Amino acid sequence: MNVGLTNTRKLNGFWLRRLRTRNHSPTHRGEPGRSRAEVISWRAQFRWSCRPQDCSWLDALTWEVPLKIAVVDESPARAAVIEEGLRDAGYSDIHLLLERKALVARLHDLAPDVVLINLENPRRDVLEESFALSRALSRPIAMFVDQSDERSISEAVDAGISAYVVDGMRKERIKPILELAVRRFNAFTRLQGELHEAKSALAERKLIDRAKALLMKKRGIDEPAAYALLRKQAMDSGRRIGEVADALVTAQALLGDDE
Amino acid sequence: MSLLRIGFLPLVDAVLPIVAHEYGLAEKQGLKLELHRDTSWATVRDRLIYGQTDAAHLLAPLALATSLGLDRPAVPLAAPFMLGLNGNTVNVSSRVAALLGDLGGDVAETGRTLAALAKSEAAAGRKLRIAVVHRYSSHNYMLRYWLGASGCNPDSDVDIVTVPPPFIAEAFALGEIDGSCVGEPWNSVAAERGDAVTIAATSQLWNRGVEKLLACRLQTLDERREEMIALVRALHAAGSIAESREHRDDVAELLSRPEYVGQPASLIARALSSSIATRPDTPPVRDFLVLHREAANFPWRSQAMWLYSQMARWGHAPLEAEGFVKAAAVFRPDIYRAALAGTGAILPNASAKVEGAIAQPLGVGSASGRLIMGPDRFFDGRLFDPDKAMEYLAELSPTAR
Numbered sequence: 004m005n006v007g008l009t010n011t012r013k014l015n016g017f018w019l020r021r022l023r024t025r026n027h028s029p030t031h032r033g034e035p036g037r038s039r040a041e042v043i044s045w046r047a048q049f050r051w052s053c054r055p056q057d058c059s060w061l062d063a064l065t066w067e068v069p070l071k072i073a074v075v076d077e078s079p080a081r082a083a084v085i086e087e088g089l090r091d092a093g094y095s096d097i098h099l100l101l102e103r104k105a106l107v108a109r110l111h112d113l114a115p116d117v118v119l120i121n122l123e124n125p126r127r128d129v130l131e132e133s134f135a136l137s138r139a140l141s142r143p144i145a146m147f148v149d150q151s152d153e154r155s156i157s158e159a160v161d162a163g164i165s166a167y168v169v170d171g172m173r174k175e176r177i178k179p180i181l182e183l184a185v186r187r188f189n190a191f192t193r194l195q196g197e198l199h200e201a202k203s204a205l206a207e208r209k210l211i212d213r214a215k216a217l218l219m220k221k222r223g224i225d226e227p228a229a230y231a232l233l234r235k236q237a238m239d240s241g242r243r244i245g246e247v248a249d250a251l252v253t254a255q256a257l258l259g260d261d262e
Numbered sequence: 263m264s265l266l267r268i269g270f271l272p273l274v275d276a277v278l279p280i281v282a283h284e285y286g287l288a289e290k291q292g293l294k295l296e297l298h299r300d301t302s303w304a305t306v307r308d309r310l311i312y313g314q315t316d317a318a319h320l321l322a323p324l325a326l327a328t329s330l331g332l333d334r335p336a337v338p339l340a341a342p343f344m345l346g347l348n349g350n351t352v353n354v355s356s357r358v359a360a361l362l363g364d365l366g367g368d369v370a371e372t373g374r375t376l377a378a379l380a381k382s383e384a385a386a387g388r389k390l391r392i393a394v395v396h397r398y399s400s401h402n403y404m405l406r407y408w409l410g411a412s413g414c415n416p417d418s419d420v421d422i423v424t425v426p427p428p429f430i431a432e433a434f435a436l437g438e439i440d441g442s443c444v445g446e447p448w449n450s451v452a453a454e455r456g457d458a459v460t461i462a463a464t465s466q467l468w469n470r471g472v473e474k475l476l477a478c479r480l481q482t483l484d485e486r487r488e489e490m491i492a493l494v495r496a497l498h499a500a501g502s503i504a505e506s507r508e509h510r511d512d513v514a515e516l517l518s519r520p521e522y523v524g525q526p527a528s529l530i531a532r533a534l535s536s537s538i539a540t541r542p543d544t545p546p547v548r549d550f551l552v553l554h555r556e557a558a559n560f561p562w563r564s565q566a567m568w569l570y571s572q573m574a575r576w577g578h579a580p581l582e583a584e585g586f587v588k589a590a591a592v593f594r595p596d597i598y599r600a601a602l603a604g605t606g607a608i609l610p611n612a613s614a615k616v617e618g619a620i621a622q623p624l625g626v627g628s629a630s631g632r633l634i635m636g637p638d639r640f641f642d643g644r645l646f647d648p649d650k651a652m653e654y655l656a657e658l659s660p661t662a663r
Contacts, residue, residue, distance in 0.1 A: 125426045127304040132397045134425040135333055160312040165304070 019033070070176065071096045073115035075106065075124060081191045085119065088187040107133045117177060118167040120186050127165065132241035155181055162188040198215060214248035217255055263289070263339065264489050267296045269306040270319035271425065272523045274533040275346040275474045277553065279319060280502040280522055281513060282493075290499075291492035299521065302426060303396050310477065311337040312420045313380070316486070319345055320477040323398040323569050328477075329592045332398075332579055338480040341566075341594040342597035343494050344559045345474040348465040349533060349551035350401050351449040351540065352408070354441040355434055358390065359459040367544040369466040369641050373412030380409070383652040384419045392441035393425035393433060397604075400473050401443040403572035404464045410658070411642045417576065434458045445473075446533035446551070447525045454529065460540045468618070470552065470638035472565035473591075483597070494601035501554030510534050549636060556636055557608045557628075561593035564614035564648040571655055580609065584650045590614070599629075608633045 013026050056195065072094060076082040081168070082099045098113055100106060104121035106126055110118065120127060155178060159166060162185045168177050233251075237244045270276040273580055282288045283295040298315055300306045303324055310318040311328065322341070329339045344588075354362065355378075361379055362453040365372050380390050381490075394402040406416040416422060423435050427448040433439045434457035442449065442458065452458040476497065482489050503509050514531035517523045522528060532538060552558045570589035573579035595613040602609060608631030615626075618640045626633045646654055 122305045122308065123301055125301040125428065127302040128396050128426060129424045131304050131333065135397055157312045160308050160314060165308060 011080070038142065069094060069096045070116045070180070071113070073098045073100055073110060073113055073118045075110075075118060075120040075126070075130075077101065077102045077103070077124060078121070081121070081188070084191045085184055085187045088183050092179070092183055094180070106130070116169045116172060117180055119180075120165050120167070121188075122160065122163045122165050130167070152178065155185075158182075159185050163192070164188050169244045207248075210245060210252060211248045217251060263292055263294045263295060263628045266317060266489060266493055267295045267315040268319065269298045269300055269309050269315040271300060271303065271427070272525075273319075273448075273474075273531055274517065274523065275349050275551065275553070276319045277504045277513065277517060277534070278345050278497045278500045280517060281504050282496040284516055285500065285503055287503075287623070288493070288496040289494045291495060293489065293492050295496075301428075303399075310339075311479065313479075316482055317476055317478040317490070319474055321396055321399045322398060322472050322475050322566070323403060323573060324396060325475060325477045325572065326566060326589045326592055327398040327579070330579060330585065330588055332334060332573075337646070339477045339592055340480045340483045340594050340597070341475040341477050341561055341592055342483070342490065342594040342601070343476040343497055344472065344565075345476055345497075346551075346629060347473055347552040347558050348444055348463070348468075348471045348549070349473060350404070350445045350464040351460045351538070352405065352441065352443045352462040352464070353430075353434070353449050353458040353460050355437070355439070355458055356456070358440045359461070362461070365541075367640055368407060369408075369462050370412070371468045372461055373641070377412035377414035378410055380419045385652045389419070389421050390440040391421045391423055392443065393423055393429050393430060393439045394443050395445070395555050396424060397578065398573070400464070400471060400569070401445070403569060403576075404467050404471060405443040406576060407572065408462070408467050408641070411644075417427065431455050431457060440468075447523060447529040450529045450532065451525060452497055460538075461467075463485055463538060463540055463550050465550050466547055466551075467641050469549065469558075469640075470558070470617075470636065472562075472569060475561065477505045483594075488598075490599040491597065494598060495605065498554075498559060498602055498605070498607055503560055505536070505554040509529070516586060553637075557631075557633055559611055560598055560608075561595050561612070562610075562615060562617075563590040563593045563595065564617050564646065565650055566590050566593040567614070567648045568617050571651055574653060575658065581655065583652055586648075590648070603630075607631060614648045616648070618643075619645055 036155075048193065072089060074082050074085050074089075076085070076099070082101060084098050086099060086164050098115065100113075102111060102198055103126060107129060110130070118130075120130065152174060156166075159181055164181075164184055166177075166181055168182070211230075214233060215229040218224065218232055219226060222229070222232075224232070233244050233247055237247045240247070270279060279295065279297060283297060288295045298309065300309070303321060306315075306318050306320060307328055308437060309315045310320070320339075320341075322344075325339050325341055327333060330335055330336060334343060358379070362372075362375055365375065383390050392405065393403060396402065402422065405422070409416040409420065414420070423439065425439060425442070427446075428446050430439075430442050430444050430448045431452035434442070435455065442452070443464070447456050449458070449460060453460050475492070478490060483518050495513050504513055510531055511527070514527040514534055517530045518525060518527040533551055534553075536551050536553075537546045537548050539546040566589045567586050574581040574585060579585055595610075599609050609629040610633060611627040611629055618638060620635050620638045623634050623636050626635050
């Protein structure tokens with residue numbers, strides 16, 4: 004354990020000295036080691052400003068530095084669900100981008116390692132254009148992971164997510180994030196579906212109650228009889244009770260009789 | 263009955279799959295269609311290549327880029343059927359329209375005036391921002407072709423940005439863009455709101471410009487060839503309905519429904535009429551959108567190659583002879599012919615032609631049907647001979663490269 008830690012420190016020290024020379028930054032030359040935050044932000048900027056083949060060594064240097072993840076989603080609830088999942092899994096550097104405005108500029112400033120975005124987001128073409136330009140300016144961004152992992156990409160598309168990853172990143176680092184996002188996305192969709200069902204079931208029950216009340220008043224019958232009448236009408240006409248109740252309440256509203 | 267899922271974007275030129283579905287033409291061919299509306303081309307493409315859809319309404323250059331693997335790992339696509347030619351306009355903001363002053367009806371003259379303004383605005387540090395719908399779109403390449411031939415460099419004298427078509431009107435209103443080249447109904451929506459003025463139609467830049475196509479994975483074509491052939495037949499039948507005068511209002515009404523385009527039927531009907539007035543004081547542009555006639559649905563390999571020439575010209579694709587071959591192979595006239603043989607449809611003999619060579623309507627050799635091709639000229643009179651594609655690229659003047 005100790006040995007590993009020392010090695011890492013040594014490694015970092017070595018690379019940091021190299022970085023300073025590469026960086027040509029006189030202010031940093033000769034300073035003692037950089038802070039963790041500095042390394043993280045430097046690393047992100049570096050990735051966005053160099054060719055992929057030049058930054059493959061970055062992973063060796065910064066394997067202990069957390070990935071910076073951007074979640075682009077116009078649904079704040081879903082973005083929060085994904086963020087929570089990522090935090091639970093130990094990722095801490097997560098940024099939610101919920102607004103349409105200046106998305107590309109904000110992403111550029113943020114310089115994330117991974118961008119997760121919902122498939123339905125209309126800004127995807129704008130984003131891809133900016134990534135294509137980034138590549139032309141030697142700032143590498145790959146769409147999705149890589150070809151060798153078509154299955155997990157296909158699952159992401161099925162779930163409704165698209166991912167963009169800084170080129171040169173090791174696949175093993177990305178895969179768990181994508182899988183987690185897929186699980187969370189699916190869970191959110193399911194929850195939304197259940198909520199919708201619950202809402203419509205509640206609305207239908209209210210409708211049936213109103214139809215029953217109408218029948219009880221007009222026909223002078225009790226509740227079980229009113230319900231039986233609705234059910235019979237539904238069976239005879241091959242419709243759901245809710246639909247019959249809806250028709251009755253609508254007709255009542257149109258005819259304008261006082262309830 | 264086999265099920266085919268088709269992805270599309272809310273645009274007037276998604277009309278053929280919609281009509282094939284709604285008028286029961288697909289059903290006649292033993293197909294059940296399920297149409298998936300999306301909000302970005304990236305998502306239409308992703309659903310297609312990851313198998314959530316079986317075919318898609320797609321930008322022709324995007325189909326080439328996907329097959330060639332320009333931005334992501336290559337997925338070979340096949341395009342057996344074109345969904346229409348042209349149908350886009352170039353709009354500018356009211357401010358730019360005022361700066362351009364009085365424009366005549368001559369598109370070359372308008373181009374020179376616009377290019378001169380673009381250069382002076384750039385010199386003053388106010389580069390014009392012109393929106394297109396996608397990097398790999400005919401809109402982008404037609405706009406660049408126009409600007410390039412009119413004396414300005416679209417890479418350095420203007421900023422060409424991507425804006426999704428439904429946001430174009432809003433972007434004009436907020437002053438975020440100075441111009442746009444987008445398909446209908448979105449240009450008309452911006453013009454109707456009074457925030458933009460139409461100055462040209464792409465059909466004036468290239469009379470028969472390649473636009474959207476029906477794309478499927480090459481793998482799907484191999485595995486489900488008969489169904490794809492049935493789909494081509496259904497779409498071909500849809501073409502004559504979509505272009506006929508008697509059905510125009512019905513079709514426009516259909517497209518205006520929220521699940522399809524969701525914009526006023528009056529704007530859609532105008533685009534379908536194929537004749538659009540760019541300005542009240544100029545005569546309407548004819549053949550604005552050619553959906554079906556003159557074998558417009560035939561996938562001419564030379565059209566794919568012209569697109570590739572532009573992609574290479576602007577550095578979006580490698581400048582190599584092999585690229586032209588690969589691009590041409592995406593277009594599948596063989597499938598078109600196999601599908602429509604014996605149906606009375608017009609079947610051209612050739613698979614490629616010199617683009618831009620027809621000035622007057624011309625009879626062209628066809629295996630069946632009588633094919634009269636309308637003018638297909640580029641506004642600057644240049645010809646694209648697919649046998650001399652590399653020479654064509656070399657010829658384009660240095661300022662325009």
